[in-house]
Amino acid sequence: MSDLPAMSSEPILRTRGLTKRFGGLVAVNDVSLDLHVGEVHVVIGPNGAGKSTLTNLLSGDLPPTAGEVMFEGRDIAGCTSDHISRLGIGRSYQKTNIFLPFTVFENCRLAAQSRTPHALKVFRRVEGYAEINRLAYEAMESAGLSHRSARVAATLSHGEQRQLEIAMCLATQPRVLLLDEPLAGMGPHESQRMVELIKQLTADHAIMLIEHDMDAVFALAHRLTVMVNGEVLESGTPEQVRSSPAVQLAYLGGEELLHD
Amino acid sequence: MDFAFFLIQLLNGLQYGLLLFLVASGLTLVFGIMGIINLAHGSFYMVGAYLAWSLSSLTGSLTAAILLAIPLTVVLGMALERLLFRHLYQRDHLYQVLLTYGLILVFEELRSLIWGDDVLGVAVPALLNASIPLTENLSYPVYRLAISGVCLLLAAALYFLIQKTRLGMMIRAGASNRDMVQSLGIDIKLIYTLVFALGIALAAFAGMINAPLSSVFPNMGSQVLIICFVVVVIGGIGSVKGALAASLMIGLAETFGTVLVPEVAGMIVYVLMAIVLVWRPEGLFGGRA
Amino acid sequence: MNSRLQQFLPWFVVGLLALFPLLENTFYMQLLTKVLIMAIFAMSLDLLVGYTGLVSFGHAAYFGLAGYALALMVPKYEAVSLWWSLPAAIGVCALFALVTGMLVLRTRGIYFIMVTLAFAQMLFFVFHDTKLGGGSDGAYIYVKPAMKLGDFEMANLEKPAQFYWLALFLMAATYLLLRRVLGSSFGRALLGIKVNEHRMRALGFPVFRYQLASFTLSGSLAGIAGYLAAVQYGFGNPEILSWHQSGAVLMMGILGGMGTLYGSVIGAGAFVLLQEVLSNQAWFGAAAKHWQLAMGIFIMLVALYMPQGLAGLAQKFRGKPATEGADE
Numbered sequence: 001m002s003d004l005p006a007m008s009s010e011p012i013l014r015t016r017g018l019t020k021r022f023g024g025l026v027a028v029n030d031v032s033l034d035l036h037v038g039e040v041h042v043v044i045g046p047n048g049a050g051k052s053t054l055t056n057l058l059s060g061d062l063p064p065t066a067g068e069v070m071f072e073g074r075d076i077a078g079c080t081s082d083h084i085s086r087l088g089i090g091r092s093y094q095k096t097n098i099f100l101p102f103t104v105f106e107n108c109r110l111a112a113q114s115r116t117p118h119a120l121k122v123f124r125r126v127e128g129y130a131e132i133n134r135l136a137y138e139a140m141e142s143a144g145l146s147h148r149s150a151r152v153a154a155t156l157s158h159g160e161q162r163q164l165e166i167a168m169c170l171a172t173q174p175r176v177l178l179l180d181e182p183l184a185g186m187g188p189h190e191s192q193r194m195v196e197l198i199k200q201l202t203a204d205h206a207i208m209l210i211e212h213d214m215d216a217v218f219a220l221a222h223r224l225t226v227m228v229n230g231e232v233l234e235s236g237t238p239e240q241v242r243s244s245p246a247v248q249l250a251y252l253g254g255e256e257l258l259h260d
Numbered sequence: 261m262d263f264a265f266f267l268i269q270l271l272n273g274l275q276y277g278l279l280l281f282l283v284a285s286g287l288t289l290v291f292g293i294m295g296i297i298n299l300a301h302g303s304f305y306m307v308g309a310y311l312a313w314s315l316s317s318l319t320g321s322l323t324a325a326i327l328l329a330i331p332l333t334v335v336l337g338m339a340l341e342r343l344l345f346r347h348l349y350q351r352d353h354l355y356q357v358l359l360t361y362g363l364i365l366v367f368e369e370l371r372s373l374i375w376g377d378d379v380l381g382v383a384v385p386a387l388l389n390a391s392i393p394l395t396e397n398l399s400y401p402v403y404r405l406a407i408s409g410v411c412l413l414l415a416a417a418l419y420f421l422i423q424k425t426r427l428g429m430m431i432r433a434g435a436s437n438r439d440m441v442q443s444l445g446i447d448i449k450l451i452y453t454l455v456f457a458l459g460i461a462l463a464a465f466a467g468m469i470n471a472p473l474s475s476v477f478p479n480m481g482s483q484v485l486i487i488c489f490v491v492v493v494i495g496g497i498g499s500v501k502g503a504l505a506a507s508l509m510i511g512l513a514e515t516f517g518t519v520l521v522p523e524v525a526g527m528i529v530y531v532l533m534a535i536v537l538v539w540r541p542e543g544l545f546g547g548r549a
Numbered sequence: 550m551n552s553r554l555q556q557f558l559p560w561f562v563v564g565l566l567a568l569f570p571l572l573e574n575t576f577y578m579q580l581l582t583k584v585l586i587m588a589i590f591a592m593s594l595d596l597l598v599g600y601t602g603l604v605s606f607g608h609a610a611y612f613g614l615a616g617y618a619l620a621l622m623v624p625k626y627e628a629v630s631l632w633w634s635l636p637a638a639i640g641v642c643a644l645f646a647l648v649t650g651m652l653v654l655r656t657r658g659i660y661f662i663m664v665t666l667a668f669a670q671m672l673f674f675v676f677h678d679t680k681l682g683g684g685s686d687g688a689y690i691y692v693k694p695a696m697k698l699g700d701f702e703m704a705n706l707e708k709p710a711q712f713y714w715l716a717l718f719l720m721a722a723t724y725l726l727l728r729r730v731l732g733s734s735f736g737r738a739l740l741g742i743k744v745n746e747h748r749m750r751a752l753g754f755p756v757f758r759y760q761l762a763s764f765t766l767s768g769s770l771a772g773i774a775g776y777l778a779a780v781q782y783g784f785g786n787p788e789i790l791s792w793h794q795s796g797a798v799l800m801m802g803i804l805g806g807m808g809t810l811y812g813s814v815i816g817a818g819a820f821v822l823l824q825e826v827l828s829n830q831a832w833f834g835a836a837a838k839h840w841q842l843a844m845g846i847f848i849m850l851v852a853l854y855m856p857q858g859l860a861g862l863a864q865k866f867r868g869k870p871a872t873e874g875a876d877e
Contacts, residue, residue: 059751061751080750081750081751082749082750082751082752082753082754082755082756083755085750085751085752085753086753091751093748093751097745097747097748097751098745098748099741099744099745099748100744100745101744102741102744106737109737110737110738110741110749110752111752113734113737113738114749114752114753114754115753116734124733124734125732125733126732126733126734126736126737129734132734168748168752172752172753
């Protein structure tokens, strides 16, 4: 378990009163949370608690109904997802969302390409951009996929597709990572790898992690937020959350946190 | 423009709009529920009109012709759904476009082989062959009023069918969740066949009742089809309510446009569509883009 | 097939085609000219459908618009210079594609198909109902454009062989240009958008801008084909931008195989020849008048049983995916 680092630094990403309504249904209600570089902020809660919706609000996949999302001091609520991605907030998807007919390398290369200022260059061969290729290789390397470089993504195992999901996210060089259940459906060995990877990334990234695997949660979390019915039930250090009466009441003991 | 003239244009616009609704509602239901695009939808409007011509010359009565033709078009619709369209539900729209485009060519050539390429006239039923005088020299044909009345009745029936009946509930559920409906043990295939046949029967019926007014001529289906596309885009895919609103809007816009600004009348509907695309790309009553 | 051969095959084919006028068969040369023009048209649509994932059913709009642009630019009994009339016609198409693109790209899927068709139809009515382009009769081009450098006449387009070479040159140039564009990072991004538009957006790609660029380029290239067609037939009438033209070009693309470029060329050839054969009165007599019946049935069979087109069939034998550029 990690120690809580000094909280004096300004959060890189901060939400206040973030709310999303779908018609009459309130999926996310008045959520305020902070992400700091060097810190993993884990969000847990039962299915339907609004965790994925929260991720979608931060990444711009969905526009919030109310509230603000401050990234480095400016409000990005309602910005489009491509804009937010270019600002430096990357995300992975709970349901694997990759380019299935492309090779692993091509997946990562496309991701890295999005960072070049003149991506609308029409006449130069794509292979000619050394910088993009380097970024793509580095991303594959970090996610442990270098040996799969030439494989078509559709032929990868489920766990490898999850790794590719992360690699693509990394290739866009984000400073904030929003990881939506990266361990879902992974075997124990693959999970361990992913936990190590996230630990490494913590040093120079601010990470929001949505996860059900409690071993991983407590191995990684600097900060823990419990969501229920779209609202924040409790937020604090893992110890604080564990000993919170509200959480204990809701879950009837820490063990129950494992269940949905 | 004096009042009687205005009234005539208003009634014409409403009648045209309501007729468009019959064709467009079937189109939008098939789009919304089965997710397929049917370019040949207009061909059924044409088939309806030609059947009305043939059967009314055979029986001497348009009413009898319509009563005979409706079951024929329903059977045609069901057969085509079983034979062709069923293979396309899971396929890319590209192939739906291509298949139904091929179907248009087939329909047009069969029409040419069976009925020839001349413009044919259908007589207004004797019972409705009258006019209501409005002023000394302006009057309004009863038959047009009758068409509007029948269309309104059908619109109400359609609303009742979709909102209040069990079949309508299944149709609405099928639109939102195919797997769920299937898992409830409801035969989604049967629903699809019925919806498709219903849509085709509505289009063909529109062709039949409009035959005395528009006469019967080659390529009459394509014209209607493209206007109906505009209706569906403006109204929102899958929305019968939207189809009604957009049909009336376009019926009125085109009728008044032809009278007031004849040079650009053909473009008015497209300008309306462009405005809606800028303002609400998902359509007036559409939930999703 | 090894990659060396693959690289030279297109040039070999172009070289063979360049020799065709030596046979001095004007009928087949003009037919082949039509194939070349349609090949440009079909390739321009392939950029949109096969590489960007946007199914347009209104592509004839740009084809026809370029024809009308030329017809309106030509003085009645004089030749207009190709050097400025071709770029001007392309420019008109690019502008129209840019404006309509901004509207139609707000929609997706079935909506996109309907809206592209509707805008093409709008243009049809503009030329059909107004006197701008001669109404339903169309506008005539009595003298073909001139290709002069100073006083030197580079080519005389009144001569079928020289016009054929121009069409061949422009077809090869279009192919090269598209190959180049599709091999660039821009081209890869388009393919990414076709495969997974949502993810491209999440990766930071301004998808709309890419699609608009592709749409505009596609419309401009269709303009080259439309310009050439107007020169070949000597007139532009509303039929050239009717939706049957849009349907035909889509059919050519699919018949050859979408997403392969060269498939569009093969498809255009197969389609034009098929049309020629089916409507041949010497062979089919009175039935030739109803050739569209056979064509309609053929189109339906292709849609049902040959979704990858001829290129797909060829690649099935070689065991490769039909879409190029997806693998390194």
